[in-house]
Amino acid sequence: MVFRNRQAIPWPGRTVYKGMQRLQLPVGRIPDEALLAGLATGDPELAVTFVRRFQHTVFGVAIAVTRDAQLAEDIAQQTFERAWRHAQVYDARRGSVTTWLTTIAHNLAIDAVRSRRPEPVAPEDLDALLDVVTETPEQRALADEASAALRAAVAALPREQGRALAMAGIYGMTAQQIADWENIPLGTAKTRIRTAMGKLRATLAAPGPTRTGPARPDHAPDHEPPDHPPPDPAAPTPDPPRPDPTSPKRGGHD
Amino acid sequence: MTRNLTCEELRDTGAELALGVLAGRERAEATAHLDRCAECREYIEQLALVGDGLLGLLPGTEPPAGFETRVARRLSQAAAARDGHVVARGVGKRRERSRRGIRLRIASAAAVLALGLGAGGWAVGMAIENVAAGPARPAQTVPNMLRADLTGAVAGHREAAGEIYAHPGSPPGSPGLVFMSVDLADAGIKYSGKVICLLQRSNGTTVRLGTFHMRGGDAYWGAPASVNLSTVSGVRLTAADGSALATAHFSGR
Ligand SMILES: [Zn+2]
Numbered sequence: 001m002v003f004r005n006r007q008a009i010p011w012p013g014r015t016v017y018k019g020m021q022r023l024q025l026p027v028g029r030i031p032d033e034a035l036l037a038g039l040a041t042g043d044p045e046l047a048v049t050f051v052r053r054f055q056h057t058v059f060g061v062a063i064a065v066t067r068d069a070q071l072a073e074d075i076a077q078q079t080f081e082r083a084w085r086h087a088q089v090y091d092a093r094r095g096s097v098t099t100w101l102t103t104i105a106h107n108l109a110i111d112a113v114r115s116r117r118p119e120p121v122a123p124e125d126l127d128a129l130l131d132v133v134t135e136t137p138e139q140r141a142l143a144d145e146a147s148a149a150l151r152a153a154v155a156a157l158p159r160e161q162g163r164a165l166a167m168a169g170i171y172g173m174t175a176q177q178i179a180d181w182e183n184i185p186l187g188t189a190k191t192r193i194r195t196a197m198g199k200l201r202a203t204l205a206a207p208g209p210t211r212t213g214p215a216r217p218d219h220a221p222d223h224e225p226p227d228h229p230p231p232d233p234a235a236p237t238p239d240p241p242r243p244d245p246t247s248p249k250r251g252g253h254d
Numbered sequence: 255m256t257r258n259l260t261c262e263e264l265r266d267t268g269a270e271l272a273l274g275v276l277a278g279r280e281r282a283e284a285t286a287h288l289d290r291c292a293e294c295r296e297y298i299e300q301l302a303l304v305g306d307g308l309l310g311l312l313p314g315t316e317p318p319a320g321f322e323t324r325v326a327r328r329l330s331q332a333a334a335a336r337d338g339h340v341v342a343r344g345v346g347k348r349r350e351r352s353r354r355g356i357r358l359r360i361a362s363a364a365a366v367l368a369l370g371l372g373a374g375g376w377a378v379g380m381a382i383e384n385v386a387a388g389p390a391r392p393a394q395t396v397p398n399m400l401r402a403d404l405t406g407a408v409a410g411h412r413e414a415a416g417e418i419y420a421h422p423g424s425p426p427g428s429p430g431l432v433f434m435s436v437d438l439a440d441a442g443i444k445y446s447g448k449v450i451c452l453l454q455r456s457n458g459t460t461v462r463l464g465t466f467h468m469r470g471g472d473a474y475w476g477a478p479a480s481v482n483l484s485t486v487s488g489v490r491l492t493a494a495d496g497s498a499l500a501t502a503h504f505s506g507r
Contacts, residue, residue: 034417037433037476051325056314064312080325081332102309133311150307169308174275197269200304
């Protein structure tokens with residue numbers, strides 16, 4: 001415990017308190033986490049502020065995965081309902097409120113698509129999505145440095161790796177589904193996912209900001225490593241179990 | 255039966271695991287490895303951040319018109335379903351009294367918070383539609399809500415180490431609520447453990463609001479406050495042994 005001040009400080013019986021003034025607090029200034037906690041007050045202004053602040057992001061994820069406005073709205077509504085119900089389990093150390101909501105919306109959207117459609121994605125949508133995701137940051141008002149670097153790294157991926165990444169990371173397709181869709185061996189699909197993720201991880205781990213523009217020299221081959229047969233020939237089940245959408249789905253170890 | 259993977263084998267499927275698209279035996283083998291390998295856990299955490307970052311690149315999209323109102327209705331229905339007995343008794347002072355009575359009987363702070371969500375949710379349901387349906391106002395305000403910076407109880411440290419809000423309760427007459435986000439790490443306080451939250455009143459007395467758990471100086475928490483918030487001048491957070499962690503003073507500006 002780094003807690004240094006072990007001495008109990010006497011509670012001041014009187015404080016230099018100059019009287020209570022009432023604030024008209026602009027709710028736009030409340031930080032995200034406090035706003036989430038504030039949902040518990042039952043204040044309608046806070047609840048609507050919460051929805052207004054995050055509805056773009058939540059609906060954006062839902063529409064990207066489902067490509068169906070009606071379904072996306074239902075998912076976005078469910079996302080806010082879950083956030084409202086589970087505000088207590090939000091853990092700031094695991095990521096921002098935006099990331100938390102994004103994860104909830106993403107999991108709900110993938111589950112909804114899986115239960116409705118045999119084919120999760122259409123190729124023309126996939127390419128359009130990649131174009132949107134990798135468009136230059138000038139077009140995005142709020143692109144911070146880390147996401148600009150990530151965006152550039154995605155843009156620098158060979159197209160087939162970018163597609164595999166989007167299919168797995170955004171549409172929630174398994175390697176087997178990607179292999180079937182792209183008409184490639186399973187081992188190739190797995191390699192594309194792994195290689196793409198490895199490059200992006202290197203970007204995030206790189207010391208100092210990575211500027212946009214040409215990607216840093218990378219030993220990534222322009223063509224893929226030779227296929228090797230997957231260690232387990234048993235095909236994955238088409239619907240991998242997903243954990244509770246209100247908890248971070250990934251690498252959950254706590 | 256699952257096979258014991260080597261670290262190298264884990265890294266073959268780690269990206270799929272981190273993206274949530276690994277299934278069946280492969281998933282079981284990978285998670286079994288992570289249970290006993292901290293290094294690979296760290297690796298998967300990094301890949302999971304990449305996955306989160308990828309979702310963060312998706313463009314925001316304006317939802318269809320009326321979305322807020324429909325979310326509000328949904329929250330209202332969910333709250334009504336949960337607090338069905340409250341709704342059935344109808345609106346009025348009796349409900350307020352009974353809710354407060356229930357709250358006072360709950361000892362655990364966690365239970366109080368959970369109840370606050372439930373009962374507060376009902377209020378949200380009723381009132382939120384009016385707010386959402388009304389014209390959008392650029393600068394919304396909550397009347398009579400107090401805000402203060404938390405300051406870490408470290409000599410010489412004056413930086414804000416979190417924020418605290420005291421909400422008078424909605425609708426008027428219902429219990430208020432104090433909520434806060436605390437980040438004491440920058441003040442050098444990386445305390446983990448039980449935290450006691452005391453409300454300080456302008457007459458010098460204190461009221462214990464509740465307890466919560468902090469990890470590494472980080473926490474966010476809220477609880478209903480049955481005291482009249484207009485008499486509250488500040489808040490004090492202490493460790494379980496009574497030593498001070500942080501203080502806040504409400505003062506108008
Ligand atoms: Zn390992």
